[in-house]
Amino acid sequence: MLDLNSLDLEEIATALADRTDYEHRWLINPQTGEVVFWTSDTGIDGQIPVDLDELDLISIDPLPSYIWYQDMADFAEQITDEKAGWRLARAIQGSGAFRRFKAELHDEYPHLLPAWYAFRDARAHRRAVEWLADNSLIDDDTATRFFDEHPEPNLP
DSSP states (O other): OOOGGGSOHHHHHHHHHOOSOSSEEEEEOTTTOOEEEEETTTBTTTSSOOOGGGSOOEEEOOOOHHHHHHHHHHHHHHSSOHHHHHHHHHHTSSTTHHHHHHHHHHHHOGGGHHHHHHHHHHHHHHHHHHHHHHTTSSOHHHHHHHHHHSOOOOOO
16 A cells, blocks of 8 residues: 555546547556656656556546536535525536636636635545545545545635
8 A cells, every 4th residue: 555645646646637639648566656657658767768558557547527517616616605606506507618617717706716626636635645546546444534634625
């Protein structure tokens, strides 16, 4: 098992959210917890191509976008400013939801940005810990302890 304190949860969360293309992958070393970036043309060292099957690393496959979308929906629903919540909820309807949500926050409700970033990051880190537990890289007790010690922040 890996030591949760030695892992970069931010990097794992980034890997779980990265849906840019299929010519690259984020991988984790199950012995050390080191996260590496692999591409089909430059491997993991940036120079020598290597087949994924030749590596003793675990692929960190991205989570579906609807999971990250739910963070925006939950934030809009849980903030106490009803007008802001309504406008943010409306912004995420249809295609381009991520872009419109970000624009609405930045343009109309910049005072909510710190709360959004704290909420989004807390959820991302919790997903990273859940992923680690699901892949048997940390034990369930460690994950439960993390969740207990790192609740989602209260929203304004």
